[in-house]
Amino acid sequence: MNEAREQSLATIRRGLKRGPLDGTRRVELETRLAHPLRHLIPTRAQGSHSEQVAMWIRMAEYALATVDQVARPNDAPAAVAAFLARENLPTAIVMAPDAELAALPWESQSLLHIERRAARDGDQVSVTTAFAGIAETGTLMLCSGPDSPTTLNFLPDTHIVLLPTAWIVGSYEDGWDLLRATGEAMPRTINYITGPSRSGDIEQTMQLGAHGPLRLHIVLISA
Amino acid sequence: MQVTTQAFQRNAGAALHNPALQKALKNIKIGFVRKRAAAVAKLPEFEALREAGRELKNHVLDHLDFYLEQFETKVIESGGQVHWAQDAAEANQIVLEICQSVNARRVTKGKSMISEEIGLNDFLEAHGIRPVETDLGEYIIQLRHEHPSHIIAPAVHLNREQVADAFQAHHAPYGFTERREEPRALMDEARQVLRQQFLQAEVGITGANFCIAETGTTVIVTNEGNGDLTQILPKVHIALASIEKVVPTFEDVSLLLRLLARSATGQELSVYTTFSTGPRRAEDADGPEQFHVVLLDNGRSGMLGGEFQDMLRCIRCAACLNHCPVYGAIGGHAYGWVYPGPMGSVLTPQLIGIEVAGPLPNASTFCGRCEDVCPVHIPLPKMMRHWREQEFARHLIPMTTRFGLGLWAFVARNPKLYRLATNLGSWLLRRLAGGKGRIRSLPLARGWTAWRDLPVPQGRTFQQQWATRRENQS
Numbered sequence A: 001m002n003e004a005r006e007q008s009l010a011t012i013r014r015g016l017k018r019g020p021l022d023g024t025r026r027v028e029l030e031t032r033l034a035h036p037l038r039h040l041i042p043t044r045a046q047g048s049h050s051e052q053v054a055m056w057i058r059m060a061e062y063a064l065a066t067v068d069q070v071a072r073p074n075d076a077p078a079a080v081a082a083f084l085a086r087e088n089l090p091t092a093i094v095m096a097p098d099a100e101l102a103a104l105p106w107e108s109q110s111l112l113h114i115e116r117r118a119a120r121d122g123d124q125v126s127v128t129t130a131f132a133g134i135a136e137t138g139t140l141m142l143c144s145g146p147d148s149p150t151t152l153n154f155l156p157d158t159h160i161v162l163l164p165t166a167w168i169v170g171s172y173e174d175g176w177d178l179l180r181a182t183g184e185a186m187p188r189t190i191n192y193i194t195g196p197s198r199s200g201d202i203e204q205t206m207q208l209g210a211h212g213p214l215r216l217h218i219v220l221i222s223a
Numbered sequence B: 001m002q003v004t005t006q007a008f009q010r011n012a013g014a015a016l017h018n019p020a021l022q023k024a025l026k027n028i029k030i031g032f033v034r035k036r037a038a039a040v041a042k043l044p045e046f047e048a049l050r051e052a053g054r055e056l057k058n059h060v061l062d063h064l065d066f067y068l069e070q071f072e073t074k075v076i077e078s079g080g081q082v083h084w085a086q087d088a089a090e091a092n093q094i095v096l097e098i099c100q101s102v103n104a105r106r107v108t109k110g111k112s113m114i115s116e117e118i119g120l121n122d123f124l125e126a127h128g129i130r131p132v133e134t135d136l137g138e139y140i141i142q143l144r145h146e147h148p149s150h151i152i153a154p155a156v157h158l159n160r161e162q163v164a165d166a167f168q169a170h171h172a173p174y175g176f177t178e179r180r181e182e183p184r185a186l187m188d189e190a191r192q193v194l195r196q197q198f199l200q201a202e203v204g205i206t207g208a209n210f211c212i213a214e215t216g217t218t219v220i221v222t223n224e225g226n227g228d229l230t231q232i233l234p235k236v237h238i239a240l241a242s243i244e245k246v247v248p249t250f251e252d253v254s255l256l257l258r259l260l261a262r263s264a265t266g267q268e269l270s271v272y273t274t275f276s277t278g279p280r281r282a283e284d285a286d287g288p289e290q291f292h293v294v295l296l297d298n299g300r301s302g303m304l305g306g307e308f309q310d311m312l313r314c315i316r317c318a319a320c321l322n323h324c325p326v327y328g329a330i331g332g333h334a335y336g337w338v339y340p341g342p343m344g345s346v347l348t349p350q351l352i353g354i355e356v357a358g359p360l361p362n363a364s365t366f367c368g369r370c371e372d373v374c375p376v377h378i379p380l381p382k383m384m385r386h387w388r389e390q391e392f393a394r395h396l397i398p399m400t401t402r403f404g405l406g407l408w409a410f411v412a413r414n415p416k417l418y419r420l421a422t423n424l425g426s427w428l429l430r431r432l433a434g435g436k437g438r439i440r441s442l443p444l445a446r447g448w449t450a451w452r453d454l455p456v457p458q459g460r461t462f463q464q465q466w467a468t469r470r471e472n473q474s
């Protein structure tokens, strides 16, 4: 449908009363793309790091996620097992095949049954990390890749995320900077997740667990 | 979709007499309106962000050709494909051919107003492909063979009993034989039925809230996660976008995201905001093997440089619907096509012609609330007035109205005659009221007084008061 393309572009240019952009204007726009400008960033996203962590927790809970905190990475498996026991949830876990997750002492939790793979229908509980936490809205930022399949974020009823507080940033823009700084190509899928799945489509009464997880639980790791 | 915009007055009359609809519409005020106000109050920068949002969208529209070409280049670089469509027929054909290329029998769909605009479901069905809507509201209305009555809450016109009826009628094959009415139970039922559809579909079709030129990324925003299951499980992901959805960078999207959910549902951010770039990478364990973007024009390029260009700033938040007294009274179906409320009253005449959509720009009290809440400051009332002027200029207004307006204009240009007429008029109205403050039914204006009482003119006319005031001052 190249004709459609040419027709749209021609009509746009006719409306704007000019031809294709070239010269300095074009260079300016290319620069704007190569060096993105930040717009106004809300003050709430600009506090000290400890303020950002506090804000992240407050906002995530406001979005109906639940948050536990542990001091060290090695405490995380016990926290996960405790959460599952408290909520009376199955102990079979499907876990992201991520090296840092694998390095944690899961064998200390003998009740947990762990498989490391993408999610399938029928999986009840998933455990993943996140790329970052975004304080201004209590949002998790997850990037797809071989070690973090996207299905884990959506198919199971319960999604548990392990997040070091050091990975919490203030604003969405801080998250993009962090991603660009990795120097890697844009992942296929980036998920911002703010609370568990929900719908208000029946009489505007909010119900959790529409298609994605009913529960979103985060284990924050302080050190 | 059948267009019934011309029957607006009759549709609206029926809507006012529909008790189920009237009950459902009350939910909007408790839900969206209050929540938006609370979310806006929590973000002191909101007004400044609105200004920035308007400037950003204006910048994009002024360079739309450039950003579209950049977006296309980046989609292709990341392994995706871009298809341009002039109109609904071309867009439908493109989607059909992609589906046929993978022998698709079933497609799941995330919520997309573009899909409604091009009538995609009917088209696919006519070609033997079964489209399944997965947004809960869209799913409900698909079962009822209806169209959305709201751009973000498609089933807002329904009550739980009606949802229960629809599920009871359709879910027996999935093992649900008992009628349930609790919203929780209804939702669980839909979740189980639709989960199977997600897993069986060969193609997943979503809309796109934004297209990012920097990287060729499409963005969807949902609360349910249905859009995500739609696009990560099947082999093929098709994103339907209209051309004005392009934005330059992630920073620019961040700005608009701060406006969108707060204006729409009063959330700080929707639960899921998903950025998709190309197909799955070689090492990925999941994700679609093919990624297609359909860029639909459908008359939008022709809005640039004209009096309706500003409408292309719209980010489809629905705040203008939620705050519109006309929408609140009659709901979305009365508008007779895909886009209802103030944004629909401006956009619909552009997309399907003022000849058929003429009644819509007239469905306004000009109270101005839509413009007050629009996150990108679209001057909706002004644009509705433009349409009315065009309608008048093109002689699309009925003779009686033209005659009435002509008569009024003649009288208004003759001060003596005007004074005589207003004095006579207010005297007559007071006589008709018989001492009461309001008139229940006015001869020749029963269409108006059927729904409200006419207040009787109090005291003297403006001209009389003005004259007295001038005398007292001199």
Ligand code: SF4
Binding pocket: B263, B313, B314, B315, B316, B317, B318, B319, B320, B321, B343, B370, B373, B374, B375, B376, B377, B378
């Ligand atoms: S016109 Fe403004 S308020 Fe209405 S949907 Fe579009 S962006 Fe939202």
